[in-house]
Amino acid sequence: EEDRQFQNIFQQIAGDDMEINADELRNVLNNVLKKHKDLKTEGFALESCRSMVAVMDTDGSGKINLDEFRHLWDKIKSWQKIFKHYDTDHSGTINSYEMRNAVEDAGFQLNNQLYDIITMRYADRHMNIQFDSFICCFVRLEGMFRAFHAFDKDGDGIIKLNVLEWLQLTMYA
Numbered sequence: 001e002e003d004r005q006f007q008n009i010f011q012q013i014a015g016d017d018m019e020i021n022a023d024e025l026r027n028v029l030n031n032v033l034k035k036h037k038d039l040k041t042e043g044f045a046l047e048s049c050r051s052m053v054a055v056m057d058t059d060g061s062g063k064i065n066l067d068e069f070r071h072l073w074d075k076i077k078s079w080q081k082i083f084k085h086y087d088t089d090h091s092g093t094i095n096s097y098e099m100r101n102a103v104e105d106a107g108f109q110l111n112n113q114l115y116d117i118i119t120m121r122y123a124d125r126h127m128n129i130q131f132d133s134f135i136c137c138f139v140r141l142e143g144m145f146r147a148f149h150a151f152d153k154d155g156d157g158i159i160k161l162n163v164l165e166w167l168q169l170t171m172y173a
């Protein structure tokens, strides 16, 4: 039953092409945000939604279909819980220190250099991370880990890419 409801929602957002583009994703995410006053943010920028579509577009259609959207939605649902858990002062942002714990809670094992990179890339000038940046960071982390494991056929933690394969991975993200 809940799934049928989900399909209906998806159908309304996607329109007759049955796929969601960046504009449509931006509308649905920002509409949901209105109902979550504790997630204070200016909302998702179009560029962020373009990146999320690119990362989640596993079949290379240029947009996200029902399955790709369901995966994204379930991830955002679980990641927003982590965000709220670490936003202890309900400022609507989490600081770079809390971000380390949030990343680990989400199951990503990174190193110090990567935590610094994430802060540089996603934090605002007060070194705090807004909700929309938080989600974009996690979408990218999950997508990049997924892409690596797809290439790492024998699971030895090493992949071999020529420059064009590398560019295909890094440019469409």
Ligand SMILES: O=C(O)/C(S)=C/c1c[nH]c2cc(Br)ccc12
Binding pocket: 029, 030, 032, 033, 036, 039, 073, 076, 077, 080
């Ligand atoms: O607080 C909750 O129980 C839920 S279901 C939150 C959300 C579930 N999907 C979301 C997407 C965005 Br964007 C923001 C919040 C949520």
Ligand SMILES: [Ca+2]
Binding pocket: 056, 057, 058, 059, 060, 061, 062, 063, 064, 065, 068
């Ligand atoms: Ca797609």
